[in-house]
Amino acid sequence: MTELDEQVARIQKGDSLEIATALNCVEDERPKSSARKRELLGALARVTREGSFVVGVTGPPGAGKSTLCNALVRRWLARGCGVGVIAVDPSSQRSGGALLGDRERMKFAPHERAFIRSLAARDQLGGLAPAARAAVGVMRAAFDWTLVETVGVGQSELDVERVADVVVLVLQPGAGDTLQFMKAGILEIPDVIAVHKWDLGALAEQTYTDLQQTLSRLPGDRRPQLVGVSSQTGQGVTELAESVEERLLALCDSGELAHRRLDVHCRWALELLEKRYGEYGVERLGGVSAVRDESRRLVESAGCLTGLDLFDHFATRLGLDPPVW
């Protein structure tokens, strides 16, 4: 067994120290770490089970995402599952610093199989941290469930779909204002919409009814499931978890899940390409859809490739420097 194999085996067993080290490695932005990072993520991807799921939870500030995540994690832990949480908070544009406050609301005993890594969104406006995808790669290899929590502000709140198998949008009562800010069609993205703080009564019910009406205009297969939840009384938590789980089963059966997972890596590669070589670079590769098609073919023939591998492949095709990010 090589050293890498041993490391991967320990991560699969849920060894905290090894998982933490792997996360530190994939977060490392120095060029000298890029080879190691690719090697590790590739090895982890090869051993990751299909049945390890990624749930994205997003919503405006104050909607109670962390409290709700806490309830979901508790449920999965109680069933004997291991859970990884990636909590993303915004960075200050002025100082570059960030306050990573979710741990405060999610408390687990050291012996429980829950592992929380907070990430700062850095310069990403979309509520997603640069290392989030790579971190998901580590968590998926280690745990049955990976929860990615992002703060959604304004129009880009659903970027979490770029890493998740299913997306839960958390709204609070009186969120009508928030909805107006959303682009047309954005409500198609979440798989489940949770109206939180159900204990507020009439106000919550009103929001629920408003949403129901809006959603009824969407075609049935794109209509998110709507659930009323209160983490204070516990009402609806089971229903929410069941909605998520049912949705995952349906996605598995229809083959949509495999498609989504492939797309995660495709978009990862595309973003890196655009960041490094600009739109011009992507055009030279034949445009976005050509990159997608080729990525699909590559993955189908070669098996597990991460977004990083795809990026390297395209960069080489462009005949440019050995890539780093």
Next chain:
Amino acid sequence: MGIYSGHSTPEASNTLYRENIKKGQTRLSVAFDLPTQTGYDSDHPLCVGEVGKVGVPVTSISDMETLFDQIDLAKIGTNMTINAPAAWLLSLYVAVAERRGIPRSELRGTTQNDIFKEYLSRGTYIFPPGPSLSLIADMIVFALDELPHWQPINVCSYHLQEVGATPVQEVAFAMANAVAVLDEVRPRVPAERFAEVFERISWFCNASIRFVEEICKMHAFANVWERIGRERYGITDEKALRLRYSVQVNSLGLTEHQPENNIARIVIEALGVILAKNARTRYLQLPAWNEALGLPRPWDQQLSLRIQQILAFETDLLEHEDIFEGSKVVQARTAELETQIWAELERVLAMAEETSGGKPRATAEQRIAYMKRALVESNAKRLAAIESGKRVVVGVNKFTETEASPLTQQGEGILTVDQAAEQRQLARLRSHREQRDAAEVSAALGALREVAAKGENVMPASIRCAHAGVTTGEWSDALRAVLGEYRGPTGIDTSVHLGGDDIESTRARVNEVSRKIGRRLKVLIGKPGLDGHSSGAEQIALFAREAGWEVVYEGIRLTPEQIASSALQEGVHLIGLSSLAGSHLALVPRVVKAVDVPVVVGGIIPDEDAARLLEHGVARVYTPKDYDLQRIIREMVEIVARANGVD
């Protein structure tokens, strides 16, 4: 004049109380240890190193009986500084009196019972705001019917100033908290007795070094309270409308540098309280001059008492009416403060008003979060002003040259607690558990859970628990299960802008080291143990974020193991621990041992302890002497740079 005391074990505190009574003290002021204040038994894992530290542990009726052994509860008045489990400690007190055949009507005293300032400042809360308010109301209603000489609540503006409140915030927020309590009680008492409830609310205020402003603040305080009584509650009885308050002057402004200077500060602050004579304080208490260094000795407390006695008996201050009555300056500033306080109070109260949906516009949690954030911002601005020299603190940021002090020689300046006391207390608890009737304990707890679930008054069921020998931890756990637990807001999600040239250069250095290490600098700030004074930790978190760090703030009440585990999961480069309750020697080394990143510690830590912490591998110890937060943040960067070989 009295002394806030209690330590080690119920026996030791009882001895101390009896000595003080012999010397003429008529009112006891009981300090409880943190496990008791946060509703844990002495043997709970969170309590290691905390038992008997900042006060006396009381886990059951047997501890309460020992504490008041040979003290006549019909003669003595007892002030209990207890909040989240106040209903429980009052129940124990009532039960002890009952065992001795003393009627409830003869009991005199106060329970602090102000949960809001715990959320905003001291951190010894247990239950969420809604259920906590209901517990407070239970006690007020019970006292109204059963304990005619008991003050069930003492609303504290004091602690708000200690975490940096401006005078306007101090009064407005405390008033908002009192209004929340009164609104909760109002539907539960007959209308004709409500004035009595209003009159029974007593206050605990603060006074800072800004002499004239503090005099005006006290006048404004009394006026606003009267106005609330008249306008909001329709009270007309002049006696009931009077603000009944005691004052302890400011500790926040007392310095570790040249601590003898604090004597002058204390005198001036006390003078302001006395001169606001028309505002009529009932009781004045002064801190010890060397409080910023550690636990004061009896000698230090004696000096505080003597200062009061000189003011009262040597001067002619008490011979005259309010000497500022008619002063234009005082009148104008008082009126101005009153207007500002009223505006801020209305802003907070408006949050509580019902919308058309029948629910408050903001939940109690959101109101608390608003106030907490405002306090954190004020404190950050205060610290930034001291750091930049805009606000002068003599001996700290101006006139800092000093002669060697004969008053603070090594090992002499502070009192330490007997370490074996914790073991004795654990043994007491074990033997108490063995001796009681287990069936009655579980029946009494069952009854308590039942009334709590139904929303009935918990006092009678709690008194039954007290007689049955239920412990503090069991009583609290029973209610935790029914009422839920709460984690208060941290207030550091503020966007307060801390500018200045210094911060730019710090940011540049943070960026440089981050680039060399490969990840942005990440620090975990946490408070091990039960101490809830989170102000220092919050400010470090805030300033670090402003300097460009990624900050994981873990909040209060963590075990060393939890901190170590979080640090590992988060992959932080540094851990910052804050400890103000004297349990640093028990807790910090356990964190250091369990992690492989540098650990820095801040708090009230005597020099000898600091040396021991450094021996245990702590990278750096900060005390109140280190007021320059920018410098602390810069040192933290260098510690990480060195640890990662990129300095």
